[in-house]
Amino acid sequence: MARIVGGIACSHVPAIGAALDKGTSTNPYWTPYFNGTVPAREWLAKLKPDVAILIYNDHANALSLEMIPTFLLGTAAHFPVADEGFGPRPVPPVYGHPKLAWHLVENLILDEFDMTIANEMPVDHGLTVPLSVTCGQVKQWPFKVIPLCVNVIQYPPPTGVRCFKLGQAIRRAVEDFPEDLRVVVYGTGGMSHQLQGERAGFVNQEFDTMFLDGIVDDPEKLTRISHTQYMRESGSEGIEMVMWLAMRGALGPKVREAYRFYHVPTSNTASGLLCMETPA
Amino acid sequence: MAAPRDYEDIPGTYVYDAERGRVGYHLNMFCMSLNDPENRKAFKANEAQYLDRFPLTAEQKDAVLKRDWLGMLKVGGNIYYTIKIAFCDGLTFQDVAGMMCGMPKEEYGKMMLGGGRIPTPENQSKGKK
Numbered sequence: 001m002a003r004i005v006g007g008i009a010c011s012h013v014p015a016i017g018a019a020l021d022k023g024t025s026t027n028p029y030w031t032p033y034f035n036g037t038v039p040a041r042e043w044l045a046k047l048k049p050d051v052a053i054l055i056y057n058d059h060a061n062a063l064s065l066e067m068i069p070t071f072l073l074g075t076a077a078h079f080p081v082a083d084e085g086f087g088p089r090p091v092p093p094v095y096g097h098p099k100l101a102w103h104l105v106e107n108l109i110l111d112e113f114d115m116t117i118a119n120e121m122p123v124d125h126g127l128t129v130p131l132s133v134t135c136g137q138v139k140q141w142p143f144k145v146i147p148l149c150v151n152v153i154q155y156p157p158p159t160g161v162r163c164f165k166l167g168q169a170i171r172r173a174v175e176d177f178p179e180d181l182r183v184v185v186y187g188t189g190g191m192s193h194q195l196q197g198e199r200a201g202f203v204n205q206e207f208d209t210m211f212l213d214g215i216v217d218d219p220e221k222l223t224r225i226s227h228t229q230y231m232r233e234s235g236s237e238g239i240e241m242v243m244w245l246a247m248r249g250a251l252g253p254k255v256r257e258a259y260r261f262y263h264v265p266t267s268n269t270a271s272g273l274l275c276m277e278t279p280a
Numbered sequence: 281m282a283a284p285r286d287y288e289d290i291p292g293t294y295v296y297d298a299e300r301g302r303v304g305y306h307l308n309m310f311c312m313s314l315n316d317p318e319n320r321k322a323f324k325a326n327e328a329q330y331l332d333r334f335p336l337t338a339e340q341k342d343a344v345l346k347r348d349w350l351g352m353l354k355v356g357g358n359i360y361y362t363i364k365i366a367f368c369d370g371l372t373f374q375d376v377a378g379m380m381c382g383m384p385k386e387e388y389g390k391m392m393l394g395g396g397r398i399p400t401p402e403n404q405s406k407g408k409k
Contacts, residue, residue: 015373060360064312065305085315085367153360155297192396196359197350198292199403200377201388203396228287232404236293265392268377 002100002177004185006047006258007251008040009215009244009274010130012056012188015267017089017129020137033271036261037133043258043275044134049184051097051144053104053170053250055243056126056188057152059084062118068154069116071166073108074123074147075101082122091128097144100177104146107173113166123147130188133273143184152189152240161223163242167249174250187247189240191262192233193269202235203270208262211241212274216257219248237269251278289406292381294353303337304356310334310344311361314368323368350380 016033019025025034061082063069076096081088108115127147135141148170151157158166167185174183191211194202211234214222223245230239248255255276264270287295294300310331313319323330331341343351344365352362366376378388391397401408 060308060312060358060364061315065301065308065358065361083315085320085364153296153358154301155295194293194397195363195373195377196353196380197294198381199290199397200292200381201392201397202399202403203392204399205395206399228284228290231287231293231295232290233399236290236295264395267372267374268392268396270396 002174002179002181002183004171004174004250004252004278005049005182006184006278007247007255007276008044008130008134008184008186009247009272010133010186010188011190011266011269011271011273012126012129013266013269013271014125014129016271017125017132020132021090033263033266036263037273039259040134040261040273040275041136044184045142047184047277048182049143050181051100051146052184052186053146053148054127054130054186054188055148055150055246056130056186057240057243058149059124059126060153061124062121063149065154068151069149070151070158071113072116072118072149073101073105074118074121074149075105076119076121079121079123079145079147081128082124084124089125089128091132092138092140094123094127094131094141094145094147097146100181101146103177104170104173107176108166108169111169111172113169118147118149121147126188130186148246150243150246152242156227157239157242159227160225160242160245163246164219164223164249167246167251170246170250171252185247185250187244189243190234190238191241191270191272192235192238194235195237195268197236199235201268203264204234204238205264205270207234207238208270208272211244212260212262212272215244215248215274216255216276219245251276254279291403291406296358300356300358304358306334306336307340307344307352307356308358308361310336311357311364314364320368349376353380
């Protein structure tokens with residue numbers, strides 16, 4: 001039987017990827033951030049997952065405003081790295097797990113989550129930056145990746161409570177998969193940040209600390225945060241944190257916090273990194 | 281039930297909702313076209329002519345040609361799309377963020393290094409001005 005062994009919350013700031021790709025990750029600006037990510041990489045290597053379900057958002061690369069699926073699941077065997085307007089990131093290709101992905105699609109839809117199915121899709125920094133942060137600069141990613149893309153670009157994104165329930169449905173579906181697989185779930189994006197308007201650069205450390213605590217111990221409380229409250233208190237783009245709730249829903253009621261790291265700034269953004277284990 | 285727009289009360293924030301999506305679609309799809317290197321070349325060669333390929337309003341065209349980043353948001357631009365023009369110009373996200381809030385690059389960078397724009401009652405609600 002497949003089992004969810006851990007969860008990771010990780011910001012996906014494009015500048016983090018650019019620092020690694022351009023070799024500036026050891027300069028004084030980036031060193032404190034990258035030093036803080038090392039324990040997460042060591043933890044994940046020991047956890048040895050076979051597959052990751054990676055919850056993220058696309059940034060006008062695979063998708064545009066032409067069609068906007070709220071929840072989209074990638075069933076391909078291979079996901080090319082997107083050219084985001086300055087060439088694809090020099091990172092390994094992303095290989096999927098079609099059998100588990102299709103199992104998820106069927107189970108989630110019959111469990112009343114109407115997923116859009118992507119048989120071909122490039123993946124952008126929303127997906128590859130969290131992989132780089134938690135796996136390092138590798139020749140190939142150490143596990144298969146199932147992309148689960150959430151709309152947070154066109155308002156309104158799905159609510160926090162809806163995302164949390166999606167996570168719970170993912171857990172039921174994974175536990176129903178007959179093969180022995182160790183699965184980790186990523187929730188990416190956040191933490192507080194605002195990329196637009198006269199209020200750009202908004203960061204709320206108090207909100208972020210409350211959110212990190214809540215993700216571990218009381219995610220149900222966080223599901224009551226409204227969209228307006230996210231935008232007001234964590235910046236207009238902080239609303240991405242609903243994706244953390246989808247991840248957390250998949251981990252079950254109790255988790256053990258294995259590692260936490262928080263850093264300001266990564267470009268315009270407060271970055272959070274949280275590793276959690278689920279009891280066997 | 282009409283969707284509540286209580287977020288309109290947040291200062292300096294342009295939520296890309298149905299209202300903005302309705303007017304901004306073509307402006308953002310022009311930005312999307314810049315993902316293609318050939319289109320970037322054509323845009324750079326003659327910006328006004330390239331913009332004529334898209335059914336933009338005069339205001340939208342003007343905002344793009346003037347690189348009025350804040351103005352683009354006001355006429356339906358979505359930052360994840362308009363930023364593609366900036367990338368085409370060789371600017372970074374932080375450069376554009378600074379310009380939108382009217383801060384010199386160095387000052388904006390310093391603010392971020394100092395922990396970002398700190399929450400105050402005034403920057404969370406227009407009612408608190």
